Structures are given as structure tokens and as C-alpha cells.
Amino acid sequence: MTEQARRRRKPHRRPRRDPARMLAFEALRAVDERDAYANLVLPPMLRKARENGSLDARDAALATELVYGTLRWQGTYDAVVAACVDRPLREVDPPVLDVLTLGAHQLLGTRIPPHAAVSASVELARVVLGDGRAKFVNAVLRKVAAEDLDGWLERIAPPYEDDPEEHLGVVHSHPRWIVSALWDALGGGRADLEELLRADNARPEVTLAAWPGRSTPEELLSSQGGEAVVPGRWSPCAVRLTEGGEPGAVEAVRAGRAGVQDEGSQLVALALANAPVDGSDGFWLDACAGPGGKAALLGALAAGRGARLLASEKQPHRARLVARALAGSPGGSQVIAADATRPPWRPGGFDRVLVDVPCTGLGALRRRPEARWRRRPEDLAGFAPLQREILRQALSAARIGGVVGYATCSPHLAETRVVVEDVLKDVSAEWIDARPLMPGVPSLGDGPDVQLWPHLHGTDAMYTALLRRTG
Numbered sequence: 001m002t003e004q005a006r007r008r009r010k011p012h013r014r015p016r017r018d019p020a021r022m023l024a025f026e027a028l029r030a031v032d033e034r035d036a037y038a039n040l041v042l043p044p045m046l047r048k049a050r051e052n053g054s055l056d057a058r059d060a061a062l063a064t065e066l067v068y069g070t071l072r073w074q075g076t077y078d079a080v081v082a083a084c085v086d087r088p089l090r091e092v093d094p095p096v097l098d099v100l101t102l103g104a105h106q107l108l109g110t111r112i113p114p115h116a117a118v119s120a121s122v123e124l125a126r127v128v129l130g131d132g133r134a135k136f137v138n139a140v141l142r143k144v145a146a147e148d149l150d151g152w153l154e155r156i157a158p159p160y161e162d163d164p165e166e167h168l169g170v171v172h173s174h175p176r177w178i179v180s181a182l183w184d185a186l187g188g189g190r191a192d193l194e195e196l197l198r199a200d201n202a203r204p205e206v207t208l209a210a211w212p213g214r215s216t217p218e219e220l221l222s223s224q225g226g227e228a229v230v231p232g233r234w235s236p237c238a239v240r241l242t243e244g245g246e247p248g249a250v251e252a253v254r255a256g257r258a259g260v261q262d263e264g265s266q267l268v269a270l271a272l273a274n275a276p277v278d279g280s281d282g283f284w285l286d287a288c289a290g291p292g293g294k295a296a297l298l299g300a301l302a303a304g305r306g307a308r309l310l311a312s313e314k315q316p317h318r319a320r321l322v323a324r325a326l327a328g329s330p331g332g333s334q335v336i337a338a339d340a341t342r343p344p345w346r347p348g349g350f351d352r353v354l355v356d357v358p359c360t361g362l363g364a365l366r367r368r369p370e371a372r373w374r375r376r377p378e379d380l381a382g383f384a385p386l387q388r389e390i391l392r393q394a395l396s397a398a399r400i401g402g403v404v405g406y407a408t409c410s411p412h413l414a415e416t417r418v419v420v421e422d423v424l425k426d427v428s429a430e431w432i433d434a435r436p437l438m439p440g441v442p443s444l445g446d447g448p449d450v451q452l453w454p455h456l457h458g459t460d461a462m463y464t465a466l467l468r469r470t471g
Contacts, residue, residue, distance in 0.1 A: 015123050015126035015127045015134075016123050016127075017127055018120055018123060018124060019049065019054050019055050019059050019063075020055065020059040020060070020062040020063040020066065021062075021063070021066065021102065021120055021121075021123075021124045022124065022127065022128075023045055023046070023049055023055065023059075023063045024062075024063045024066035024067050024070070024102060025095075025098060025099065025102060025124060025128060026045065027041055027042050027045060027063075027067045028067060028070060028071075028098045028101075028102065029094075029095065029098060031071065031370050032094055032098065033094075035374065037368050037370065037371075038067050038068060038071055038368070038369070038370060039367055039368060042063075042064065042067055046060050046063065046064070065110065066102055066105060066106070068203065068369060069105045069109050069110070070101050070102050070104075070105045071369040071370045071373075072173060072200075072201045072369040073105060073108075073109055073173045073201070074101060074173065074369075074370075074373055075169070075170070075173045075174070075175065075372075075373065076149075076152075076153075076156075076170060076171075076173040077100075077101045077104040077105060077108070077173075078097075078101065079156045079170060080104055080108070080144055080152045080156060081097070081100050081101065081104060081140065081144065083152075083155065083156060084140045084143040084144055085140055093133075095128065095129060096125075096129060096133055096136070096137065099121060099124055099125050099128065099129065099137055100121075100137060100140055100141065102121060102124070103117060103118065103120075103121030103137065103141045103144070104141070104144050106120070106121065107141065107144050107145050108144070108148065108149040108152065109149065114145045117141070117145070118138065118141045118142060118145060121137060121141055122134050122137055122138045122141070125137040125138075153170065153171055156170060157170035157171050158170070160190075164190070165179045165180050165183070168190075168193065168194065168197060172194065172197035172198065172200075172201065173201065173372075174197055174200065174365075174372055175372055175373065177377045178362060178372055178375075179193070179197070181362070181411075181412045181413070182196060182197070182362075182411060184413060185411040185412060185413050185416070185451065186411075186453070192455075195455040196453060196454065196455045198455070199366070199453075199454035199455035200365040200366055200369075200372075200454060201366075201369075202366060202454075203366070204262075204366040204367055204454075204460075205240045205241060205242065205458075206240070206241040206247055206260060207232060207238055207239070207240050207241070207260070207261060207262055207263050207266075208220055208238070208239045208240075208241065208247065208250065208253065208258050208259065208260060208261065209235070209237045209238060209258060209259055209260075209261040209266050209293065209296070209297055210237050210238075210239065210252070210257075210258045211237070211257060211258055211259070211296050211297060211299075211300040211329070212237065212297075212300040212301055212304055213300050213303055213304055213329075213330045214252075214257040214258070214300060214328065214329065214330070215252040215257040215258045217231065217232070217236070217237065217238070217239050219252055220239040220250055220252055220258060221239055223249075223250045223251055223252065229241060229242070229250075230242060232263050232266075233263060233457070233458055234263055234267060234438065234440060234441045234457065234459075235263050235266035235267055235270060236270075237266055237270070237297065238263045238266055240263075247260050256324070256325075256327060256328055257328070259292075259293055259296055259325060260293070261293040261294075261297070262364075262367075262459055262460045262462070263457075263458070263459045264363075264409075264452045264457065264459030264460045264461075264462035265293055265294055265356075265409075265460070265462060266297060267438050267441065267452065267459070267462070267464075268294065268354075268356070268405065268407045268462055268464045269294045269297045269298050269301075269354065270297070270301075270437070270438075271405065271434050271437040271438055271450070271464060271466060272298070272352055272354050272403065272405035272464075272466065273298060273301045273302075273352070274437050275352070275403045275405075275432055275434075275437055275466050275468075277351055277352065277401060277402060277403055278401050279351075279401055280351055280399075281305065281307060281351045281352070282306065282307045282308065282351060283307065283308055283310070283349060283350045283351055283352075284298060284302045284307055284308065284309045284310070284350060284351065284352045284353070284354075285309070285310050285311075285312070285345070285350040285352070285353045285354070285394075285397055286298055286309060286310070286311045286312065286353075286354045286356075287312050287340040287343070287353060287354065287355045287390065287393070287394055287397065288312075288313065288314075288340055288354075288355050288356050288357055288358070288390065289311035289312055289313045289318075289319075289322045289335070290313040290314075290315060290318030290319065290321060290322055291318055291321040291322065291325070292311070292321050292322035292323075292324065292325030292326065293325065294354060294356060294407075295309065295311040295322050295325060295326060295333075295335075296325040296326055296329065298311075298354065299311070299326050299329045299331065299333040300329060300330070300331075302331060302333070303329065303330040303331025303332075303333070304330075306331075307331070307351070308331060308332040308333065308334070309326075309331070309332075309333040309334070310333075310334050310336065310345065310350075311326060311333060311334070311335045311336075312335075312336050312337070312338045312340065312343070312345075313335070313336075313337060313338075314337065314338065314339045314340065315337070316337045319335055319336070319337040322335050323335040340355065340390045340393055340394070341386065341389045341390055341393060343393055343397060345397060347396045347397060348396070348397070348398070348399045348400070348402075349397065349399065350397050350398055350399065350402060351398070351399060351402045351403070352398075352402060352403050352404075352405075353394045353395075353397050353398045353402065353403070353404045353405070354394075354404075354405045354407065355390050355391060355394040355404070355405070355406055355407065356407040356408065356409075357383075357386070357387045357390050357391070357406070357407070357408050357415075357419075358383060358386060358387070359383055359387070359408040359409060359410040359412075359415050360375050360379050360380065360383065360410050360412060360415065361375070361409055361410065362375065362409075362410045362411060362412055362461070363408070363409040363410045363411055363460045363461030363462055363463070364409050364460045364461070366454055366460070367460070380412065380414045380415065383415065384414065384415075384419070387408070387415060387419045388419055388422060388423055391404070391406050391419060391420065391423045392423055392426070392427060394406070395423070395427045395429055395467065395469055398469045399469065400469055400470065400471060401468065401469065401470075402468070402469050403432065403466060403467070403468055403469075404429070404466070404467045404468075404469065405464055405465070405466055405467075406419070406420055406464065406465045406466075406467065407462065407463065407464045407465075408462075408463050409460055409461070409462055409463075410461065410463065411451055411453070411461040411463060415463075416449070416451065416463040416465075417449060417463075417465070420449065420465045420467070424467070427469075428469065428470045428471030429467040429468060429469050429470055430467065430468050430470055431448040431449070431465070431466070431467060431468075432448060432466035432467065432468055433447045433448040433466075434447065434448060434449060434450045434464055434465065434466045435447045435448070435450060437466070438450060441457065442456070442457075443456045443457070448465075448466070449463065449464065449465040449466075450463070450464050450465075451463050
């Protein structure tokens with residue numbers, strides 16, 4: 001090479017490491033590689049980055065938006081990227097696809113200028129993928145940037161008239177089978193369903209529960225200045241943190257006297273606790289207690305009435321979380337590790353029993369958006385026998401006249417009313433109308449069971465059925 005050619009050659013520039021985008025990429029890789037949940041892996045990553053000074057508050061907010069926005073809209077972004085590459089997406093390396101979908105979210109789902117979104121994504125690709133694949137990322141994202149989101153939806157979504165479920169699935173980034181299941185469970189028209197799908201894609205507020213006897217909503221409301229804390233909508237124990245609110249800033253949460261708990265979960269526990277029972281009311285059971293939010297609320301309510309709570313959780317590490325939530329609780333709450341389908345307690349020994357059964361988690365897609373891409377229709381068949389057996393054992397654990405609450409964070413009919421109706425064919429129990437036990441909450445349907453909805457109640461899509469054992 002001549003001296004003149006050396007002078008003309010552009011010197012190599014080391015890629016710039018953008019802390020927010022690097023952290024977002026690492027979080028997405030954890031979700032992909034380890035089947036982790038973003039709401040579990042992202043907070044400690046953000047906390048560590050803030051503590052070592054590599055991330056300020058603005059960068060932390062950007063990283064959070066990039067992770068959750070990319071996961072919520074992954075299906076739509078995958079369809080957009082697929083239209084811009086010359087190979088099936090399954091042949092694109094997963095780390096490359098993560099960079100592409102991160103870039104697509106910046107282009108189509110944020111106010112970041114297109115040139116900045118493409119440039120930052122290419123820099124990220126240079127850092128984590130190398131210069132060769134960064135060129136591929138650059139070429140693809142320039143194609144993505146040619147249209148806004150509405151323009152892309154016109155191109156990639158089939159007409160509603162031809163295929164309603166697929167159209168709504170692409171436009172609102174939900175798998176087709178989930179769209180169909182939500183439509184069946186909701187029982188309304190297109191407008192109601194679209195409101196629900198939009199609510200699934202909205203960033204949820206953080207809700208706290210003031211555990212009776214340990215803290216009060218008034219204490220939580222006064223714990224932060226300004227408008228960071230506002231009252232709950234429905235639960236007398238609830239307080240909501242507005243956007244930017246941090247649970248760790250609330251002293252009662254740091255001290256373990258209050259906890260993070262969706263208002264729907266609070267309503268389920270309160271309905272069970274307030275259901276009328278005749279005779280004794282001294283022994284309560286939470287048979288699927290992990291990670292401990294409902295157990296903490298039930299334990300506090302039980303203690304206030306002179307009752308005792310037994311909280312049981314099959315997995316030992318989750319049982320330890322329950323014990324932590326109940327630490328310092330007044331009364332005689334006890335925590336054990338036990339399988340709710342093979343319980344060690346004697347039948348008929350409890351006045352109130354709660355079972356929040358394992359499920360697909362389709363009711364919490366706001367908080368765990370990756371679940372919509374991780375779950376499959378066949379998962380329902382795997383949960384079905386477990387849910388039925390847990391409910392049977394719960395009814396066996398209740399005394400005659402005692403109350404059982406069946407709860408699940410899913411609106412899918414196969415996990416809710418169908419389970420209860422099947423079990424009631426073989427067990428002597430009757431329905432209790434749960435609606436009057438949620439005073440002030442609107443749009444609770446025809447009863448006697450209750451399905452809560454994000455777009456109607458601002459909660460997760462929690463379901464509960466209350467049953468009284470009759471024989």
C-alpha cells in the first residue's frame with residue numbers, strides 16, 4: 001500500500017458503548033437464553049448499574065422502556081423485520097434479532113429520531129456483534145425506517161374482514177390463539193377486545209398493599225412528597241405509585257410492613273376474608289402461597305380477628321419468600337413447604353382456604369409481556385389436571401360450611417369457570433356470589449364468580465370463584 005493510500009484510508013474507530021442500550025440488550029438476552037422474566041432480571045441490573053455509576057436516572061428510564069417496549073411488541077416487530085430480510089427469521093442469529101427488534105422499537109415505538117435510532121443500534125451491533133453483522137443491522141433498520149408503525153401495519157396485517165383474530169394479533173402484538181381466547185372470555189365485540197389488547201400493552205402502575213396491623217394506606221400516602229403516591233381504586237389497602245414511583249422509597253416497604261401487590265390480587269384475598277361463614281373462624285389456609293403477597297394480606301386480616309393462617313408453598317425457595325413476607329406479622333401465622341395436591345394437613349380443618357393455582361399467567365401480560373410469546377395452547381392441557389386436583393384438595397381441607405376461594409391470574413375459560421364447574425360435579429359445594437364482596441368495583445358481570453380486567457378495572461386479569469363446602 002502506498003503512503004498516499006494509507007492517508008486516504010479511514011482510520012478504525014472503536015464503537016461507542018451506550019449504557020442504556022447495552023443494558024437493554026443484556027436483559028433481552030437473559031429473557032431469551034434463560035427463559036427469565038424481565039420484571040425479575042431488569043431491576044437488579046438497573047440497581048447495580050446505578051450503584052456503580054454507569055447509568056443515570058435518564059438512562060435507566062430509557063433502558064426500561066426499551067426492554068418492556070420491545071417485549072410487548074415483539075410479534076409485530078418480528079413481522080416487520082421479516083419483511084426486511086432475505087431469509088426466514090429462524091435463520092437470523094438470536095443476538096442479531098434482539099438488536100434488530102430493539103432498533104425497530106426505537107424507530108416505530110418511541111420518539112427517538114430515525115437517524116439516531118439507526119445510528120445507536122448500529123453502534124450497539126458493533127459492540128456486541130462485530131463490524132460485519134453491524135452492516136447487516138444497518139441495512140435492515142434503514143428499510144424499517146422507511147415506514148412508520150401505521151404504514152407497516154397496513155403492509156403486514158391481513159384485513160380485519162378476512163381474518164379478524166390475525167389482524168388484531170398483528171396490530172396489537174398478541175399471538176392469534178391468545179386473541180381468540182380473550183375474545184371468548186370477554187364475550188364482547190371488537191371494541192371491547194381492542195381496549196383489552198391496548199391495556200395489555202400499557203405500562204402498569206406499581207400498586208402497594210398496606211398490610212393491616214403493620215401499616216396503613218395513610219402512612220404510605222404520606223411517605224413521599226408531591227404526587228408520587230395516590231390512593232388505590234378499589235381495595236381499602238391499596239396505594240398506587242404514579243409513573244416514576246419507586247417502591248423502595250417507601251419506608252414501610254423497606255421495613256417489610258407493606259408490599260408490592262396488584263390491586264386485583266388484593267381484591268381476591270379480601271373477598272375470601274370477608275365471605276360470611278357460620279360458626280368458627282379461627283383457622284385459615286393459603287395452600288399455594290408463593291411468593292407471599294396474598295399470604296401477607298390474609299395473615300394480617302386473620303390476626304386482626306384472632307385467627308391463625310397456615311401458608312403452604314410447594315417449592316422451598318418460594319416458601320422462603322412467603323416466610324419473608326410474613327415475618328413480623330402479628331398473630332400465629334405459620335409457613336410450610338408442602339404440595340397442595342398431597343397435603344399434610346387433616347381434611348376439614350380450615351374455615352377459610354385460598355388456592356391461587358398455577359396457570360398460564362395470561363392475566364398479567366402487562367407485567368410479563370414475554371409470557372405471551374412463551375406460552376402455547378398446549379400449556380393449558382398441562383395445567384388442567386393440576387388446577388382441578390388443587391381445588392378438590394382445597395374443598396376437602398375446608399370444614400362443612402367453610403369457604404374456599406379459587407383464584408388464578410388468567411382469564412382463559414379453560415383455567416377459570418370450566419375448572420370450577422368440573423370440580424363441582426364431584427364435590428358437595430355451592431357457589432357464593434363474590435360480587436358483593438368487592439364493594440364499589442364496577443363491571444363484575446353476571447356472577448357468581450368474578451373476572452377482573454386491565455381495561456375495566458386497571459388490575460391484572462384476576463379470576464376468583466368463592467365456594468362453600470356443603471358436605
